[in-house]
Amino acid sequence: MIVFTLLCSYASISSSQATSSDGFLQCLSASGIPSQLVFTQSSPSFTPLLKSSIRNPKFFTPSIVRPLYIVTPTNASHVQAAVLCGRRNGMRIRVRSGGHDYEGLSYRSEHAEVFTVLDLSNLRAVRVDTQTSTAWVDSGATLGELYYAVGKASNVLGFPAGLCPTVGIGGHFSGGGFGMLLRKYGLAIDNVLDAVLVDARGRLLSKTTMGSDVFWAIRGGGGESFGVVLSWQVRLVAVPPTVTVFNLPVSASQGAVDVVTRWQQVAPALPDDLFIRVLVQQQTANFQSLFLGTCDALLPVMSSRFPELRWFNRSFCKEMTWIQSVPYIYLGSGSTVEDLLNRTTSAAVFSSGYKATSDYVRQAIPRDVWATIFAKLAQPNAGLMILDPYGAQAAAVPESSTPFPHRAGVLYNIQYMNFWSMAGSDGSVQTKWIRDFYAFMAPYVSSNPREAYFNYRDLDLGENVVVGNVSSYQAGMVWGQKYFRGNYQRLAMVKAEIDPDDYFRNEQSIPPLPKSK
Structure with missing residues (x-):
């Protein structure tokens, strides 16, 4: 099972910062935000609240810059007040919904910055x-x-x-x-x-x-x-009343290299009712699938379109409703629909730190390269790869219709992840493995730019540089074009329209496009 996590830190503030932060608290109170919705670092509830949706515990260490306050709004007027009070008192705001940001930027900073977390967990209707x-x-x-x-x-x-x-x-x-x-x-x-x-x-x-x-x-x-x-x-x-899911592991000794090589061309071209992803770890490729229909309808599709997955038969089919498939696919066979309501971070999850990044593939990777990839995944302290096929409706939307540009021509997305026990490692070995593996993959994935998925955020791709209290458009281009391709400039134009002073910012937020002189 893939694990996700989050972070925290300790910050000292100057007397001038303390004055502005006092003004921020006074402004919140005067604006009608109840005191029980505002948590200071001295509050007994501050750390449990901060930790409650931190999904990557590598960020929950004393060296991390943590927020000065946490505000937990219960309606729109509270959010409006927090933003206005923040601007008046030089208090920046970082917004957290679920806390899965891979770099923890919704609740921590890379730099010595005074900020407040706006935790939206009470706004969940x-x-x-x-x-x-x-x-x-x-x-x-x-x-x-x-x-x-x-x-x-x-x-x-x-x-x-x-x-x-x-x-x-x-x-x-x-x-x-x-x-x-x-x-x-x-x-x-x-x-x-x-x-x-x-x-x-x-x-x-x-x-x-x-x-x-x-x-x-x-x-x-x-x-x-x-x-x-x-x-x-x-x-x-x-969605139909009955869907079919399957999970089929294929080991390297069974020919996983050949099956994954073939999957690259099959999966993006299958009927759009059939989605087959692959989780590759150590010497095994797990083929995980959701089919919008019955097993009887799925069997002939698999035999005609993907015969290389020759182990697949009726015994692998699990028929259920769509809502039952959601916890089954992610949480496992013993899970229930009610488990979807569990928001908490378990102790087991919080014991593992991780590093992640991503790629997009537009040309199938040759078999001999896959053989090398499987060998690398068998190394000590190796990570894993998750391959998600694109095509069909994902590719039918024009690249400029939304900021998300990874559309026509994309075969699949790769997510790379590596985990380590927080009790026994600082993660440096596992992080190095991810970075080395990412470098190895460069010739076989998209280029100019090398594309990445924003929701698998990675600060190794670049960080904002603040110039004159505004994030640099040119510096942002380094990472921005990887996530957004040709849409980056338009995003910066919108930023200049809606937030020209760059109040809402973090290490990978869109900078405003400078006005031409």
């Missing part, structure tokens, strides 16, 4: 309308909570987003959001109809009032760049 096949979901809700609400409302409606149920809606949608329904219905952002945004001026904006450019930008342009998205209206999608 999901309102499903089966008559219109739509739903409104707050950014503080998790994917599991959204899926659960949809499944309770209807057994023939679903939503195309990620696998991990504890991922927060706000961050996931902001970066694109894909999962097992990717090829049938595209990404989460392809199914967003409206949104409610608090901008840097504290205004509460809808799709109509924020304008088409801003609405375009928030659907995949990266979290915490354009404001605080409070809620999203989404289009629900049709």
